[in-house]
Amino acid sequence: EAGVAQSPRYKIIEKRQSVAFWCNPISGHATLYWYQQILGQGPKLLIQFQNNGVVDDSQLPKDRFSAERLKGVDSTLKIQPAKLEDSAVYLCASSLTDRGGQPQHFGDGTRLSIL
Amino acid sequence: GDSVTQMEGPVTLSEEAFLTINCTYTATGYPSLFWYVQYPGEGLQLLLKATKADDKGSNKGFEATYRKETTSFHLEKGSVQVSDSAVYFCALSSGSARQLTFGSGTQLTVLP
Numbered sequence: 001e002a003g004v005a006q007s008p009r010y011k012i013i014e015k016r017q018s019v020a021f022w023c024n025p026i027s028g029h030a031t032l033y034w035y036q037q038i039l040g041q042g043p044k045l046l047i048q049f050q051n052n053g054v055v056d057d058s059q060l061p062k063d064r065f066s067a068e069r070l071k072g073v074d075s076t077l078k079i080q081p082a083k084l085e086d087s088a089v090y091l092c093a094s095s096l097t098d099r100g101g102q103p104q105h106f107g108d109g110t111r112l113s114i115l
Numbered sequence: 116g117d118s119v120t121q122m123e124g125p126v127t128l129s130e131e132a133f134l135t136i137n138c139t140y141t142a143t144g145y146p147s148l149f150w151y152v153q154y155p156g157e158g159l160q161l162l163l164k165a166t167k168a169d170d171k172g173s174n175k176g177f178e179a180t181y182r183k184e185t186t187s188f189h190l191e192k193g194s195v196q197v198s199d200s201a202v203y204f205c206a207l208s209s210g211s212a213r214q215l216t217f218g219s220g221t222q223l224t225v226l227p
Binding site for chain 1: 160
């Protein structure tokens with residue numbers, strides 16, 4: 001089966017600019033996650049979708065970050081305006097359901113560098 | 116809240132050496148436990164998992180046993196290879212939304 005697809009792989013922008021990331025989960029996976037992984041740390045959950053509804057966005061900096069999952073398939077994550085501390089790898093993951101024990105499948109991520 | 120603590124790296128071993136990466140956790144309820152591996156420039160891949168106490172997860176020669184009494188899920192491999200060089204993350208899933216909480220990762224380098 002095709003894996004989780006993310007684009008772009010790399011993005012370099014200046015602070016205060018805006019940027020968007022795209023994710024296409026594995027076909028049939030109802031649950032989609034966006035994580036932020038700062039260099040040297042484990043991934044931190046930003047937002048979780050179940051189909052096209054938000055399950056948890058408690059750790060999403062809503063003053064600058066937004067995400068949507070229209071039609072319950074693809075998702076986009078946007079940052080506007082970007083800050084230096086947003087430099088990180090943004091990972092998208094999906095799982096069949098959100099039931100316990102269900103593994104999450106990760107994309108290769110988008111590496112964002114803020115100048 | 117939930118948390119995962121991994122042994123600090125980096126860890127450097129010679130090929131065919133024995134590997135242990137320690138992982139302990141704090142969680143309410145009965146979490147599921149996972150080990151993920153991340154190769155350079157790639158996303159995380161599930162290595163193994165265990166969903167209840169005393170379960171042993173295994174894959175590609177790696178093993179980890181869910182120990183509720185010590186709240187641990189240590190990763191072991193009897194004979195590492197150069198191709199095992201990667202960052203290893205311990206994680207747990209709990210709560211109503213079953214979100215993953217990750218440890219900080221352990222960088223493993225295996226020398227020929």
